[in-house]
Amino acid sequence: MTPDEFAALTLSLKVAAASLALLAIPGVFLGWLLARRDFPGKTALDVLVHLPLVLPPVVTGWLLLRCFGRRGWLGAWLHDTLGISLAFNWKGAALAAAVMALPLLVRAVRLAIALVDRGLEEAAATCGANPWRVFITVTIPLAAPGLIAGFVLAFARSLGEFGATITFAGNIPDQTRTLPVAIFAYTQLPDGDAAVSRLAIASVVLAVLALVASEWLTRRWQRRLGSAS
DSSP states (O other), X not given: XXXXXXXXXXXXXXXXXXXXXXXXXXXXHHHHHHHHOOOTTHHHHXXXXXXXXXXXXXXXXXXXXXXXXXXXXXXXXXXXXXOOOOTTSHHHHHHHXXXXXXXXXXXXXXXXXXXXXXXXXXXXXXXXXXXXXHIIIIIXXXXXXXXXXXXXXXXXXXXXXXXHHHHHTOOOTTTTOOHHHHHHHHXXXXXXXXXXXXXXXXXXXXXXXHHHHHHHHHHXXXXXXXXXX
């Protein structure tokens, strides 16, 4: 693997990790909110969260550019006030990956929490636990296998994100050229087949490792819950 290819690999891991960091709290909160609460506008929120799943990724990237670009309504404020620029750098790639992966995480969290027996949560509340403690000590442990699956799906989606990334962050070597973007770039070169093959193999290996880790963590947590009960 050449230095440029290795740089694309490490950048992809960095972007995927940053994406998960961005997703962790809002993803779990939105999943819980959609699973446990009824409120005006719930359907609209559900549609908004899942919109990136059905929109062409390029459209999502364009919307991010309009919003968070240097001249975007929020991007201009971030740049002028805080000196933060998101478009066309690795932070923008992480944001694009997070937006595209959010629906997968929210969906997994929502389904996992919906399957948690509310009677157990009510029993904990009856014993004096406040809602936050019930969520941390009862809901999250019981829903953990689904949460693990959701985070793995989100990580894998972040690694494979292409359309929104190249639209919002561009194709800048060592800055925004992630694995999928690098593969696309090398397919445009007459002698790029070898590089494409190496990067494709690296993508497959990372995906397999993520799935194996997810299965191992899920089984271990289920055994832990079984022994605890």
